[in-house]
Amino acid sequence: MGNTMNIFLAAVLTHNIALVYILGMCPTIGVSRNLKTATGMGVAVVFVVTLTSTINWFIYNLVLVPAGAEIVSLLVFIITIAASVQLLEMLLEKFVPYLHNAFGVFLPLITVNCAVLGVSLLMVLRDYGLVQTAFFGLGSAAGFLLAMMLVAGMREKMDLTSDVPRGLQGPGIVMIILGILALGFMAFQGMVDL
Amino acid sequence: MSAWYRLVYTRPYALMKDGVWKKNSVTSATLGICSALAVTNKLENGIAMGLAVTFVVMVACLATSVIRAFIPLRLRMITYMIIISTFVIGVDLFFKGYFPSISRALGPYVALIITNCLIMGRAEAFALKNPVKFSVIDALSHGLGYTFVLLVLSGIREVLAFGTLLNVRVVWAGWTTWMVMAMAPGGFFLLAIIVSVVRTLQGVQADDGPTAKTEEIMAKAA
Numbered sequence: 539m540g541n542t543m544n545i546f547l548a549a550v551l552t553h554n555i556a557l558v559y560i561l562g563m564c565p566t567i568g569v570s571r572n573l574k575t576a577t578g579m580g581v582a583v584v585f586v587v588t589l590t591s592t593i594n595w596f597i598y599n600l601v602l603v604p605a606g607a608e609i610v611s612l613l614v615f616i617i618t619i620a621a622s623v624q625l626l627e628m629l630l631e632k633f634v635p636y637l638h639n640a641f642g643v644f645l646p647l648i649t650v651n652c653a654v655l656g657v658s659l660l661m662v663l664r665d666y667g668l669v670q671t672a673f674f675g676l677g678s679a680a681g682f683l684l685a686m687m688l689v690a691g692m693r694e695k696m697d698l699t700s701d702v703p704r705g706l707q708g709p710g711i712v713m714i715i716l717g718i719l720a721l722g723f724m725a726f727q728g729m730v731d732l
Numbered sequence: 733m734s735a736w737y738r739l740v741y742t743r744p745y746a747l748m749k750d751g752v753w754k755k756n757s758v759t760s761a762t763l764g765i766c767s768a769l770a771v772t773n774k775l776e777n778g779i780a781m782g783l784a785v786t787f788v789v790m791v792a793c794l795a796t797s798v799i800r801a802f803i804p805l806r807l808r809m810i811t812y813m814i815i816i817s818t819f820v821i822g823v824d825l826f827f828k829g830y831f832p833s834i835s836r837a838l839g840p841y842v843a844l845i846i847t848n849c850l851i852m853g854r855a856e857a858f859a860l861k862n863p864v865k866f867s868v869i870d871a872l873s874h875g876l877g878y879t880f881v882l883l884v885l886s887g888i889r890e891v892l893a894f895g896t897l898l899n900v901r902v903v904w905a906g907w908t909t910w911m912v913m914a915m916a917p918g919g920f921f922l923l924a925i926i927v928s929v930v931r932t933l934q935g936v937q938a939d940d941g942p943t944a945k946t947e948e949i950m951a952k953a954a
Binding site: 557559560562563568613620654663706710711714 | 762763765766769770809810813814817820821824825839840843846847849852912915916917918919920923927930931
């Protein structure tokens with residue numbers, strides 16, 4: 539249990555998927571303009587990452603490894619992700635329309651979010667077990683949500699008050715914010731180790 | 733001189749100019765940032781990543797353009813995914829076989845070329861609607877533009893962080909290395925500077941780039 543807790547904390551803080559591995563930058567830059575949208579996107583990512591990393595663990599360890607077909611894992615992973623995102627969207631639309639209205643728009647965008655595929659690939663690279671994979675997926679996604687919310691909160695405040703130079707407006711200033719956040723997250727180094 | 737004009741007023745030239753400078757994927761559309769930042773702490777990694785992306789975007793756009801009449805509209809995303817990941821597996825194996833040290837340095841980021849928005853973006857925005865010849869030229873130009881940004885980024889980062897260029901020492905004795913440049917914050921700051929310089933040179937008006945467009949698309953979808 540201690541090990542899984544370690545993995546969770548490390549994935550949120552010291553090995554944050556957005557600020558240390560620099561994955562999932564498209565949504566972090568593209569949809570972080572206001573806090574509400576960013577939170578919606580982040581929550582959708584939490585669902586999808588936890589779900590797909592667990593499914594991919596099963597597929598990789600129970601199908602691909604016994605068949606000796608690790609080489610096609612990339613293709614299989616991305617199809618799994620695309621399929622489960624589609625399925626999740628359909629299920630939400632049918633049974634939980636409230637949630638679908640809240641973040642259904644973000645689901646198609648998530649298929650091409652590098653963070654989702656990245657978690658599955660890292661899970662394979664590090665030889666995680668099932669429980670570890672689930673916690674790693676959950677932790678990484680929670681870290682992503684945290685980063686999204688921090689960026690969006692700052693952007694909301696900055697839109698009201700700050701005078702950003704013209705060339706830096708839009709993506710440029712978001713990268714500066716992300717850089718400062720990444721510096722801040724470096725302070726967590728050494729707290730937990732993977 | 734007339735030969736020059738004949739070149740300048742052709743469509744391939746216009747496509748090249750758009751991809752490399754005017755609509756550069758990284759600086760104006762902010763696509764493919766993840767790999768642009770994550771692997772560019774050394775020049776050799778930047779070169780490898782840039783060339784890999786250029787190759788994949790070219791062959792993926794070629795394939796998409798060839799079969800564009802047969803792609804069902806609702807299934808086009810998954811079609812791109814399958815095409816792209818097939819070629820990425822090839823690139824991954826190539827690096828593993830011929831350049832094992834670069835393969836180790838790039839780690840999962842070679843595989844993450846699949847989700848590089850630049851490639852999907854080119855397939856969706858251009859290759860799906862245009863003939864093969866122009867699709868390949870467009871893909872090449874965007875790939876070169878991407879490679880160019882990666883070269884600048886990784887060159888500066890390697891000099892500042894390790895004092896070397898392509899693993900050859902280029903700075904004087906007593907140079908203090910900036911270790912932070914090799915890590916995520918340095919990449920973010922440097923790319924922000926590059927983006928701001930390019931956008932200022934291009935005289936971009938107060939345009940929010942993909943942000944406004946993404947929100948517009950999502951508002952339509954909602």
